[in-house]
Amino acid sequence: MAADxxxxxxxxxxxxxxxxxxxxxxxxxxxxVVALTLRGGELHVLLVERGEPPYQGCWxxxxxxxxxxxxDLPGAAVRELAEETGLQGTLEAAVALSRIHLEQLGxxxxxxxxxxxxxxxxxxxxxxxxxxxxxxxxxxxxAAWHPVSALDPAHPRTAGPHADAxxxxxxxxxxxxxxxxxxxxxxxxxxxxxxxxxxxxxxxAFLPHDFTIPxxxxxxxxxxxERLHAGNFHRKVLSVPxxxxxxxxxxxxxxxxxxxxxxTYHAGDAHLLHPPLLRPSHEDGxx
Numbered sequence: 001m002a003a004d005x006x007x008x009x010x011x012x013x014x015x016x017x018x019x020x021x022x023x024x025x026x027x028x029x030x031x032x033v034v035a036l037t038l039r040g041g042e043l044h045v046l047l048v049e050r051g052e053p054p055y056q057g058c059w060x061x062x063x064x065x066x067x068x069x070x071x072d073l074p075g076a077a078v079r080e081l082a083e084e085t086g087l088q089g090t091l092e093a094a095v096a097l098s099r100i101h102l103e104q105l106g107x108x109x110x111x112x113x114x115x116x117x118x119x120x121x122x123x124x125x126x127x128x129x130x131x132x133x134x135x136x137x138x139x140x141x142x143a144a145w146h147p148v149s150a151l152d153p154a155h156p157r158t159a160g161p162h163a164d165a166x167x168x169x170x171x172x173x174x175x176x177x178x179x180x181x182x183x184x185x186x187x188x189x190x191x192x193x194x195x196x197x198x199x200x201x202x203x204x205a206f207l208p209h210d211f212t213i214p215x216x217x218x219x220x221x222x223x224x225x226e227r228l229h230a231g232n233f234h235r236k237v238l239s240v241p242x243x244x245x246x247x248x249x250x251x252x253x254x255x256x257x258x259x260x261x262x263x264t265y266h267a268g269d270a271h272l273l274h275p276p277l278l279r280p281s282h283e284d285g286x287x
Contacts, residue, residue: 240270
């Protein structure tokens with residue numbers, strides 16, 4: 001058996017020595033990140049203004065080419081996000097990055113999605129609390145958090161068509177254009193986020209370790225773009241086993257209108273919410 005293995009290994013090494021990757025049409029791989037956070041109680045997405053062609057001057061999701069032979073796909077996504085948010089090089093930055101929920105969103109590989117060559121993008125969705133003001137990376141002219149309400153055609157306050165694959169207009173604010181097929185990627189990311197918080201506890205990823213039920217409700221209202229009934233929401237959250245756990249403490253102060261101090265909670269150990277917290281369009285009881 002050992003002799004057979006050696007023979008097979010030798011045959012493979014010989015085949016690899018003759019293998020010419022140039023015989024195939026080259027394909028590049030990039031990562032793009034739909035990074036969502038709450039700022040001022042409103043859902044924001046991180047965008048960068050491209051500083052060079054293609055689509056120079058257009059806004060795009062943060063991303064870049066995979067460093068072949070040096071990193072895997074999640075590592076590339078974290079690197080790009082760190083570069084654009086300035087979360088790199090310090091212990092504080094490492095802690096902030098460790099709190100980001102990152103998951104693969106999908107792959108996008110239409111032959112004409114990038115005018116340079118056939119580029120396949122693997123997109124990631126990131127949820128994070130309190131991300132800082134962004135810092136544009138080396139190939140970007142600017143970076144900024146943009147309210148989703150100004151970009152998302154499905155949002156109640158937004159009027160305007162989806163961007164096409166060549167950077168058409170995407171929303172109510174004139175002058176904002178998304179490069180490549182990033183409007184479609186953003187739409188998919190928002191759909192995923194809205195669905196995920198129905199059936200999973202990932203809404204807590206937008207919040208600090210300890211939070212109040214009203215703060216959690218703010219997340220749901222921002223992601224769904226819906227006003228929710230405070231009492232019904234509170235009751236439903238506490239009825240889901242393992243969703244949140246009481247810290248036994250309260251906030252230092254009462255609400256903005258006075259009254260008792262709010263109890264604080266942290267994320268529980270549930271991976272799925274049962275029963276789920278359905279969006280108002282699915283179930284009127286949470287309004």
